[in-house]
Amino acid sequence: MCAKNLKSRRNFLRNSLVSAAAAPVLPNLLGTAPAEQPEAIPVEKKALPPKNPVSDKHRNLFNGDTCVFFYNPEMWQPEDFSVKTVKNPRTGKMNTKPTLVGGPFKAKAIHRYVDVLADNGIDTFVINANASRAWYPSKKITSILDGYKRGDRDFFRGHAICQGITEPEAVEEFLDTFSTFMNLYQDLLDAGVDWLAETSKACRARKIAPWVSIRMNDMHGSNNFDGSFFNVPLLKQKEMRLQNSSYGSINSLYRQGLNYEKREVRDLMFTQIREVVEDYDFEGLELDWLRNPLCCEPNATPETIGMMNDWIRQVRALTQSRAKKTGRPYPLGLRIPGRLDILKSIGLDVVTLCQEGTIDFVSPSGFWCTTWDMPHDEFRKRLGDRVAIYGVVEDGANGLPTQNQTGDFSQRLRYISASPEVLHANAAGKLAMGANGIEWFNFYCTDQPRLPGLKADYAAMRQIDKLDFLRGKPKHYCFAIGGKSFNHVPFELPAQLPVALELGDQHPFRLAMCAEPTDKNLELTVQIVLKAGDEMKYLPVSFNGCWPTLKNERTSQLLFPCGSLTHHTKDHIAYNYRFPVSLVRDGWNEIVVENGGKLPVNLVCIELAVHPKTA
Template identity: 65%
Template sequence: MIPTILDGYVRGDREFFRGHAICHDATELEDVDRFIDRIMPFMNLYQDLLDAGVDWLAEAAAACNRRGVSPWVSIRMNDYHGHKNLEGSFFNVPLLKNLEMRLKHSAYSPSMYEPGYRTGLNYEKAEVRDLMMAQIREVVEDYDYEGLELDWWRQPLCCEPNASSETIEMMSDWLREVRALTQRRAQETGRPFPFGLRIPSQLETLKSIGLDVVTLCQEGTIDFVKPSGFWCTSWEMPHDTLRQKLGERVAIYGVMELGANPLPTYAPEIDYTHHIRYFTSNHEMMRANAAGKLVLGADGIEWFNFYCTDSAHIPGLISDYTALSGMGDLDKLRGQPKHYTFSMSGHGLVLPPYEVTPQLPTTLGKWWNRSFRLPMCAEPGDRGLELVIQVVLKVGDPDEILPVAFNGCWPRLEHAATNELLYPCGCLTQLTLAHQGYNFRFPVELVRDGWNEITIENGNEESLTIVCIELAIRPIET
């Protein structure tokens, strides 16, 4: 019997959820009770379906089919939402309670963000592989799905690091068994059944934990991959380089994650500061992130965590589902306003060593200069658009002489200081008091398809910190 998240739950049993409260940082009694007050009604909705005999996994596939959508299913390979209480959180698969089934060496530094977050199930154990294969077999053979994704970003934990060639081949054989399942299903239904992985882009790091993605793609075991960031979307995902490594036969999709980056921003109307922008509230950011992936050769766009903006219940911060239409069409994106930014290092929101290494924040000493690369799409020159580059510094940093160049043009000194974001993200419209923005204007014709380069020079006597760089394609100011 495959375990489920509500095994053992009796409606109204508050104690069933108490052990998970610490995973939401609720430790005081009042906070724990408030957490239970929130989660129990939500989980009761699923209990309602169970009591009524409704299989929501089957209903999801049926709903897609009624609307002409090919239903694919995604399985998290090492979900760790209950990692702060492995014994007591109802989120955890029972096998996690067994220390012998868990990884012991994935946390490579004692000072890293929550080393315990890296101690998930160890796929070197046959019991772990058997459990996950049973789940995979059930959704492939017993449901009407037409594609399978194994999600190795929740979490990127597989085997112990520095896996041997024998361990890597063992995992490859296991994934070939999954491929055989999907091929048999395709033969039974007469429909293709694509099989792929959602993964970090650091392919050698994945191989170190047992996942030889390059070989699996090149030999035809894998039909598609979805390289992504952990919680923040990637703005510099090297789709062009990944194509060179993985070959032409595999589809490589661009993934848009919920978070823009860890730049905190401010909503003056509700006097609220948020540590991250949920950019499903920002059409311009969505267009820019999609364009930066498509222009490097992404075969399509996948959204991840789109709904989480709404679940945060922040006034004025709402996901706009109408914006999903057309995000995979680069031609339609050209000529529309966009808001690019850069990936940033950020405590808990970026998960090294699996991420594309962020270029920001960074420090420039006196007379230092530095270049930053970002994929963008070229824009038509007849739409009345311009490029605005916003350099975000720490408040108090020297700002008088700050030459900025774009794609090798002559550096510009003229700028306008501002605390306004280039485009609002729902209710979030301003930088926080800790930061100051400086806007530089350039002709939109300088933007080219593919990688673009921003060069910043510190001409001041003192060092400064470039916290972030943001770029807007927007109507020319008059």
């Protein structure tokens, strides 16, 4: 999938269905015996995170964006919707891509979606209410379909360029599909249904806690501030936007979010927050500063930081007032990237807000790719024992391109909700580092493009917040790979890979993992992924200080399939090294790779598997 398509998951309607991919196959990880390694001295499991009044009741959180119910109505309302190739009423010709047909969209789809979450262990549904505009029928701020009349394709025309679409016929195709999608919301409006209120109602019916998430600076319409229907009117005023948040080759428009130093901006956002807190039946609020991490101009002064602290304290007073009225706690939290000091430089003093008790929970995360080395232990030291810290599982593994067995289908990003092994590994590493629970983000994006062989495994969420449940389960760990398409620099953790190793170089890498039982016939495989053209003769690998081993097996297969994706692309080749599972520790684990050959090698990625021993 190209970087343009990944830039916005709202671009899903442009993705076509590809031909059926080959069925997933479990690879034979190695056919040789493991190198002799000394058994590790038993390492005590890390202490459990402190008891917390938030995470004691809210441990398995599902974050759904404004389109979560609407992406795949054929799944949640199959009696009324299907995906098929039909004649285009505009051109009179058969469409080249399958199209969503049917309707109208009804509230029962929302209840069915929440039923699936409840049946699969979710205790808290964090529903996102806005992008830039409100996507629900707000009575206080501009809503996404204000001024729209069904059939008015031109209402959406100004947003095509924001999706990277400029060719005239491509624009018309975009309008065909996008207007069909937005009409699902219009269906509910015509029926007098407020989908945001209906979400809370569905949660109450299944005893799931309904929380709400507000995106503090969503930039989906940044390529056309004046013309995209996504944008709140305030974004059209340049003086209300940030001017100094981009540098170098960073996209300047994408960084020109609303400037919270402006009272008008703070008042607008507070008005929306007040509405969802006071007028809707929620019992928790997440301020999402990751989509996008923009607040005040960089190098914020102490006065600016103090102003933002006071503003967030006002939000806290709002939630406390609501809690007093309902008799239920109303936690306030932040979804943020992982670099706390960089956030402070744009006015967000997370440490002070947590230590003083203004913030009840934080959800440190990646933008598109999930994190594998988030320092939850350091977060605990800096934020204190009072705050709940969630491990966020995003839907992207990393930027390593993969393909199906035949090579006729490839993707630049693996959607990991199709892989229980990757989900188990990601959650286990975060819990072992002290996370109080798990928050899912973008889980549904696997279903969104409707690709054969790729489907979100909702059952994989069951009990995944329990570390003891995860021990002994097959796992597929990955490392993050740098790349501007998947990262918000400089706010996210710098990726450890790729790395070029010269002759004699050795390089350490660290990864969060959980210790495994030694009586379950398990072993650990470390997979080193190189550029296909690199000469690899001597590449010793050490895990957690054991003697380096040279013994490996060359392979093109992934450690575990991810849906129909089973192999590396032709640009890369992998080498598998085996180690005793007893070497794996709770928390940080270290892999050291040496280049003992005569030529440089390009280390593209490292992935690890915990799996049953092979012969």
